[in-house]
Structure formats: C-alpha cells, structure tokens
Amino acid sequence: MTRLKKLISYLYPIRVKQIPSSRSGQLEITMVNGKLLIDAEHVNYSYGNLQKALKKGLTAIGETKLNSFKNILVLGVAGGSVIETIRRDFKLHIPITGVEIDADVIGLANEYFNLDKAQNLDLKIDDAFDYISNTKDTFDLIIVDIFNDEQMPDNLFNKVFWVDIYKTLNSNGVCLFNSIVSSNREIERNQQLHKLNKGIFKSIQRIKTQKINELFILERD
Numbered sequence: 282m283t284r285l286k287k288l289i290s291y292l293y294p295i296r297v298k299q300i301p302s303s304r305s306g307q308l309e310i311t312m313v314n315g316k317l318l319i320d321a322e323h324v325n326y327s328y329g330n331l332q333k334a335l336k337k338g339l340t341a342i343g344e345t346k347l348n349s350f351k352n353i354l355v356l357g358v359a360g361g362s363v364i365e366t367i368r369r370d371f372k373l374h375i376p377i378t379g380v381e382i383d384a385d386v387i388g389l390a391n392e393y394f395n396l397d398k399a400q401n402l403d404l405k406i407d408d409a410f411d412y413i414s415n416t417k418d419t420f421d422l423i424i425v426d427i428f429n430d431e432q433m434p435d436n437l438f439n440k441v442f443w444v445d446i447y448k449t450l451n452s453n454g455v456c457l458f459n460s461i462v463s464s465n466r467e468i469e470r471n472q473q474l475h476k477l478n479k480g481i482f483k484s485i486q487r488i489k490t491q492k493i494n495e496l497f498i499l500e501r502d
C-alpha cells in the first residue's frame with residue numbers, strides 16, 4: 282500500500298481486495314483512515330467499528346476482572362481484531378482458543394493481519410456450535426461474536442447454546458456476547474434472550490454501542 286493510497290483513504294475508503302465467500306456473500310479488505318478492516322457484504326466484520334464495540338465490552342468487564350482470567354475462548358474470529366485488543370490494549374498474554382467456521386476469512390486474516398503469527402493462539406476451523414457442545418475444556422472468558430454477514434444464526438438464541446456456554450465457563454467466568462439490534466423484531470429477540478439468560482447466569486449487563494450493536498455481559502456463579 283503506497284503512502285498516497287493511505288492518504289487518500291482518509292478521504293474515502295479504498296478497496297484493497299475482494300473475495301467471494303460461501304458463508305458471507307463476499308469479503309472485502311478496505312482501508313479507512315489509514316487502517317485496514319474486513320467487511321462482509323452488508324456489515325463491518327473485523328477491525329474498524331466492530332473492534333471498538335468489543336473493546337467497550339472488555340472495558341465494561343473491567344481490568345481487575347480481566348487480569349484474573351487464565352484463558353479465553355473466542356467464537357467467531359474473522360480477522361481477530363478482539364484478539365489484538367486483548368493483547369495490545371489490555372496486555373493480556375494468556376492462552377486464547379479461537380473457533381472460526383470460514384477458512385476464507387482466516388486466509389485474509391493471515392495475509393493482512395498476521396493472525397498466523399499471533400502468540401499463544403490455538404485457532405480451530407470448526408463450527409462454534411459443534412465445538413461448544415462437545416468441548417471438555419473450560420474458560421474464564423468466552424467471547425461470542427458469530428455472524429453470517431449481518432445475520433445472527435438462530436442457534437444463538439436457543440437455550441441449549443446458553444447452557445453449553447454456562448458449562449464451558451469456569452466459576453465466576455464471563456461471557457461477552459455481541460448482537461445486532463436494528464429492528465423491533467431484534468429488540469424483542471434480545472428481550473427474550475435476557476429473560477432466558479436470567480434463569481442461567483448470576484448477572485447480566487447490557488450495553489448499547491455505536492449504531493446497531495448491543496453487548497451482553499453474562500457472569501456465571
């Protein structure tokens with residue numbers, strides 16, 4: 282990327298690469314304000330505003346709690362921007378397991394964001410729903426950030442998934458869940474999810490972030 286292109290990216294986004302994706306329609310590497318990000322067809326997928334939204338969630342969990350964690354699971358990795366935030370901004374160098382279904386997005390992550398050089402990262406190309414129902418490992422923090430373009434799979438709103446998350450968390454562990462609320466139907470869907478999870482988790486905090494994201498912070502007993 283030349284210096285001139287970088288400068289131009291402060292005026293308008295520059296498309297760097299576009300590939301077809303069977304899961305997300307298409308994936309695009311774009312430069313905005315001198316920085317690369319990944320977009321799916323209709324939403325920002327990794328880095329950019331998505332990274333800022335998840336950072337807000339981690340900040341709300343708080344440094345004291347974060348510093349007590351011994352390991353992390355990330356369901357939905359894409360370019361790995363939350364992993365960068367955990368390492369760079371929160372200085373947490375504990376083991377991270379990542380589960381991502383789309384090998385194409387991981388190809389972009391490796392090429393443009395050096396995800397394959399990330400330290401202490403165990404990356405699995407797998408379906409997060411299969412992984413969470415089968416794993417015997419447990420974690421202090423689970424980040425759930427699963428989208429197919431702008432669609433959230435229905436499984437994310439089923440009780441069986443949240444019971445699996447509960448079982449995969451260590452005692453006093455935390456789940457950070459990223460959701461989209463851009464319609465009345467989605468507002469109602471999140472209300473139902475809140476109700477469901479009140480019966481499972483010790484505490485629930487909800488945070489609206491920029492534009493259309495709503496984060497849930499769910500703490501286990």
Ligand SMILES: C[S@@+](CC[C@H](N)C(=O)[O-])C[C@H]1O[C@@H](n2cnc3c(N)ncnc32)[C@H](O)[C@@H]1O
Nearest residue numbers: 327357358359361362363382383409426427428
């Ligand atoms: C918003 S992106 C994740 C961004 C990432 N957390 C970050 O910090 O940059 C959503 C990701 O969920 C992945 N995904 C969708 N369905 C999945 C599934 N069933 N299992 C694992 N990953 C899935 C998509 O391929 C996409 O890469």
